[in-house]
Amino acid sequence: MIQLVQVLLLGLMLGGVYALMASGLTLIFGVMRIVNIAHAAFILFAAYLAFWAFKIYHIDPMVSVLFTMPLMFFLGMGIYKLVFPRIGESRQFTSMTVLLTFSLALIVEGVMGFLYSGIYRSANPPYTTRALLLGPFYLPAAQLYATLLSLILLGVLFLFLRFTRTGRAIRATMQNRTAAQIVGVDVERISTLAFGIGMALAGASGSLVSFLFTFFPAKHWQWIGTLLALIVLGGMGSLSGSVVGAFLLAVVAAYLGHFYGPTWSPITFYLALFLILLIRPQGLFGKKLEA
Amino acid sequence: MLLAVENVTAGYGAGPNILEGVSIEVEQGKSYCIIGPNGAGKSTLLRTICGLLRPRSGRIIFKGEVLNGLRPDQILRRGICFVPQDRSLFPEMTVRENLLMAGYSLTNKRELEDRIQAVFEVFPALKERRSQPAQTLSGGEQQMLAMARALILKPDLVMLDEPSLGLAPMVAAQVFESIRRLKALGMTVLLVEQNARKGLECADWGYVLDLGRNRFQGPAHMLLRDPQIAELYLGRRMDTRRREQSRSPEQGVEGP
Numbered sequence: 001m002i003q004l005v006q007v008l009l010l011g012l013m014l015g016g017v018y019a020l021m022a023s024g025l026t027l028i029f030g031v032m033r034i035v036n037i038a039h040a041a042f043i044l045f046a047a048y049l050a051f052w053a054f055k056i057y058h059i060d061p062m063v064s065v066l067f068t069m070p071l072m073f074f075l076g077m078g079i080y081k082l083v084f085p086r087i088g089e090s091r092q093f094t095s096m097t098v099l100l101t102f103s104l105a106l107i108v109e110g111v112m113g114f115l116y117s118g119i120y121r122s123a124n125p126p127y128t129t130r131a132l133l134l135g136p137f138y139l140p141a142a143q144l145y146a147t148l149l150s151l152i153l154l155g156v157l158f159l160f161l162r163f164t165r166t167g168r169a170i171r172a173t174m175q176n177r178t179a180a181q182i183v184g185v186d187v188e189r190i191s192t193l194a195f196g197i198g199m200a201l202a203g204a205s206g207s208l209v210s211f212l213f214t215f216f217p218a219k220h221w222q223w224i225g226t227l228l229a230l231i232v233l234g235g236m237g238s239l240s241g242s243v244v245g246a247f248l249l250a251v252v253a254a255y256l257g258h259f260y261g262p263t264w265s266p267i268t269f270y271l272a273l274f275l276i277l278l279i280r281p282q283g284l285f286g287k288k289l290e291a
Numbered sequence: 292m293l294l295a296v297e298n299v300t301a302g303y304g305a306g307p308n309i310l311e312g313v314s315i316e317v318e319q320g321k322s323y324c325i326i327g328p329n330g331a332g333k334s335t336l337l338r339t340i341c342g343l344l345r346p347r348s349g350r351i352i353f354k355g356e357v358l359n360g361l362r363p364d365q366i367l368r369r370g371i372c373f374v375p376q377d378r379s380l381f382p383e384m385t386v387r388e389n390l391l392m393a394g395y396s397l398t399n400k401r402e403l404e405d406r407i408q409a410v411f412e413v414f415p416a417l418k419e420r421r422s423q424p425a426q427t428l429s430g431g432e433q434q435m436l437a438m439a440r441a442l443i444l445k446p447d448l449v450m451l452d453e454p455s456l457g458l459a460p461m462v463a464a465q466v467f468e469s470i471r472r473l474k475a476l477g478m479t480v481l482l483v484e485q486n487a488r489k490g491l492e493c494a495d496w497g498y499v500l501d502l503g504r505n506r507f508q509g510p511a512h513m514l515l516r517d518p519q520i521a522e523l524y525l526g527r528r529m530d531t532r533r534r535e536q537s538r539s540p541e542q543g544v545e546g547p
Binding site: 089091165168169171172175176178179180181182183184185186 | 304341343362363364367368373374375379380381382383384388391392393395396440
């Protein structure tokens with residue numbers, strides 16, 4: 001019994017980080033109908049920034065969100081302005097974005113391979129080897145801190161979307177783009193902003209990934225598969241859905257890993273993706289997508 | 292002249308022209324109804340006026356200013372409010388949030404709050420449901436919310452696209468009643484209606500479009516009595532007795 005709860009706790013502690021990673025992807029898809037295949041590549045890019053900031057300047061990776069977020073925010077807005085208006089008129093906009101961001105992922109991977117080589121990296125701040133004891137359970141400090149920071153950032157995101165004028169405009173654009181235009185939202189400006197915010201969330205995720213996992217430039221292909229599974233489970237474009245999806249799959253993966261060995265836990269995500277698309281393509285909380 | 296549409300052509304994407312040179316004129320304080328069969332370009336005309344579509348040629352002039360090429364938000368700020376066919380609400384937002392979004396271009400919070408209260412007085416049913424998500428409202432209430440949203444900005448011109456679409460006759464009657472209320476508040480209304488008879492009944496002037504061109508125009512009550520228009524555009528419920536009396540268009544109804 002204690003074992004089962006312990007595994008649950010471990011799963012939950014990864015869930016928060018998964019949720020943070022998925023939230024950026026969901027926001028970008030929800031507002032612009034862009035499937036950002038390069039999202040995990042940008043997470044890794046930020047992870048490298050955090051890693052080197054730790055290695056060279058001894059900046060704690062948790063603190064590095066203070067620069068990875070704004071940096072990725074502006075990088076994101078620049079990339080959006082540069083790349084997407086060109087295909088904005090296309091009828092197959094969403095499928096075009098898959099190809100476009102796929103090549104973007106290749107480019108980012110190439111840049112990372114060139115700059116940082118293919119060596120496996122992981123930042124090791126002191127708390128990566130510590131654990132907190134909670135009665136009979138142990139909580140690895142790194143995962144705990146990372147998930148707490150993720151939940152704080154997600155909370156700020158939810159408050160921003162719920163209670164500010166700009167946040168409301170972002171939600172409005174997610175729910176009905178034409179209607180948003182009709183009430184006077186400059187949807188292009190909102191899209192640029194939302195892309196920037198999505199990338200800032202990728203930046204924060206990168207800072208956390210830098211000490212939670214070992215990574216190398218091509219690692220993002222595995223991550224994007226995982227992330228797509230999370231957001232498809234939650235319902236594409238539903239933020240609360242992707243958070244629930246993240247926790248659910250993280251816990252299931254933790255149990256599978258515990259009972260059948262660690263090689264089984266990545267399978268969870270691909271299997272889930274396959275099953276969801278087969279049984280309930282709109283996800284748990286999503287509405288059926290219009291073409 | 293509040294609005295003048297001069298010989299406008301427009302279409303979607305790289306597709307053919309839906310509007311093949313349409314002209315209409317709208318005067319302050321009057322209400323207008325555009326009728327015509329499916330595919331006549333009625334909705335396209337409204338979408339072009341409010342900037343969701345760009346005219347390929349011709350001019351749209353509002354209060355003396357050419358609107359061609361402006362974005363929808365810019366046109367909105369100049370005083371044209373559009374309520375589209377699907378009502379375009381934000382389904383997961385509450386009634387209140389929908390009204391807040393309607394006032395998105397108002398930066399004064401107090402002013403916006405006052406206007407929301409004023410709109411609740413016009414539509415008390417909405418006040419009761421203000422914390423309910425828009426998608427849980429009935430069809431009639433949703434249409435009411437869409438119109439309430441248009442009222443928030445106190446626009447010079449309200450354009451309604453098929454407000455009675457998909458509503459039960461009783462509910463549709465309430466919607467037409469609301470349109471008369473907008474008129475009574477001094478608003479200029481440009482209405483597109485599939486239910487041509489009901490639409491014309493709450494308008495001063497009518498335009499008939501067909502295949503992207505102007506067909507007829509005239510005072511709404513004249514169009515209602517015109518046997519040729521009844522036969523072509525007002526559907527089966529036309530008055531047969533009157534058709535037998537006269538087969539030529541009545542005076543006051545001009546051809547294209």
